[in-house]
Amino acid sequence: MDHIEHLEHTESPANMKKQIWNTFYVLLVLTVVDIAFYFALLSSHSIYKNILFVFLGLVKAFYIVSVFMHMKFERKFLASIIILPMLFICFLIWLALTEAGYTFDSRLF
Amino acid sequence: MSNTATLSTDNKQSWGGGKSPLSISYGKLMMWIFLLSDAFTFSSLLVAYGFVRFTFTTSLPNAIVKPFSHLSHTFTEEMQKAGMFVVERWPSPELVFNHFPFLHGIHLPLMFVSLMTFILIFSSVTMVLAVEAGHRMAKKEVEKYMIWTIIGGAAFLGCQAWEWTNLITEGASLQNNPFGPTAFAALFFIVTGFHGTHVLSGVILNIIIYINVVNDTYEKRGHYEMVEKVGLYWHFVDLVWVFVFTFFYLI
Numbered sequence: 601m602d603h604i605e606h607l608e609h610t611e612s613p614a615n616m617k618k619q620i621w622n623t624f625y626v627l628l629v630l631t632v633v634d635i636a637f638y639f640a641l642l643s644s645h646s647i648y649k650n651i652l653f654v655f656l657g658l659v660k661a662f663y664i665v666s667v668f669m670h671m672k673f674e675r676k677f678l679a680s681i682i683i684l685p686m687l688f689i690c691f692l693i694w695l696a697l698t699e700a701g702y703t704f705d706s707r708l709f
Numbered sequence: 710m711s712n713t714a715t716l717s718t719d720n721k722q723s724w725g726g727g728k729s730p731l732s733i734s735y736g737k738l739m740m741w742i743f744l745l746s747d748a749f750t751f752s753s754l755l756v757a758y759g760f761v762r763f764t765f766t767t768s769l770p771n772a773i774v775k776p777f778s779h780l781s782h783t784f785t786e787e788m789q790k791a792g793m794f795v796v797e798r799w800p801s802p803e804l805v806f807n808h809f810p811f812l813h814g815i816h817l818p819l820m821f822v823s824l825m826t827f828i829l830i831f832s833s834v835t836m837v838l839a840v841e842a843g844h845r846m847a848k849k850e851v852e853k854y855m856i857w858t859i860i861g862g863a864a865f866l867g868c869q870a871w872e873w874t875n876l877i878t879e880g881a882s883l884q885n886n887p888f889g890p891t892a893f894a895a896l897f898f899i900v901t902g903f904h905g906t907h908v909l910s911g912v913i914l915n916i917i918i919y920i921n922v923v924n925d926t927y928e929k930r931g932h933y934e935m936v937e938k939v940g941l942y943w944h945f946v947d948l949v950w951v952f953v954f955t956f957f958y959l960i
Contacts, residue, residue: 607734607931607932607934608728608729608732609732609733609734609934610733612841612844616844617838617841620837620838620841623834624830624831627830628827631823631826631830634954634959635819635823637959638803638819638959642770642771642803643772645767653960654955654960656955657951657952657954657955660951661948661951664833664944665944665948667837668833668834668836668837668940668944669941669944669945670840670937674732674733675731675732675733677730677731678731678738678741681731681741682741682745685745685749686748686752688749689748689749689752692752692753693756693759696756696760697760697763699760700759700760700762700763700764701763703760703763703764704763704764704765707765709796709797
């Protein structure tokens, strides 16, 4: 024990282990639900199907970030520093998909 | 002395210096900033995938091959003749990713990639359990969970190598794609390859951390925060896989 550092961090709750396993079950069930929906909606080309899969992906992402990556227990300011810049991605998605429609219309095979 | 005491208790003085205003160490904050930049890189690749995909005709629903049915050696050629694998049309993922090791010749759509997803989720759980054990300074437990995380990561890489070999054997590459548009194979190899590179570096980092744990490096330091930092990276790799799985295999 020659040198012990002082470390600033936010504490985990007492039931952390339970929360970890609950998150694991949520991720497991959501993945199974994903696959079930894939086969149930195989012949569908609805845009709502894509929205459903993206939504399920975002729910999984929320659980991974909040519990596994400890974001739920960090300061709110840190969460906003990391999450708010990602709003630019929404703009990029909108832009790319709109332009893709025009490219599709003018594509020559 | 009394001055420092007021600094650490008064919330308005969070930014007054002398302590972390976000209650997080410098190294961990920088890991978060790096992950934000990496998230932008991955989203650009996935948005590029979405763009290219929307410029092609949507895939035909498969009414020919049923799950568990036998696949002939000329399956790809048959699908090309049936109009499922043509250059104008984005292929249906269940007809491309339908192989499973040791069950050669059986149509098992998306089963292998689901297994890969479970492996990665499980290795994420063992990683966060190692972090939790680190908080309690339980060295033996950290060692145990780090080993499981390394095994999970290596297993995932092995699965990916097997899947790549399979697709390359069928003729898929950055410039060629028997399943339809060339961009499909190119984007698949670039995005899963970039993700696989992240998994590989994650496994290497995990091995370094494991060696340090065994050598009492963090025991002497007084905390296991290094496990947390690499853990953040490892969970991010799992997080990216959630979206790679969604866009390449499900949609």
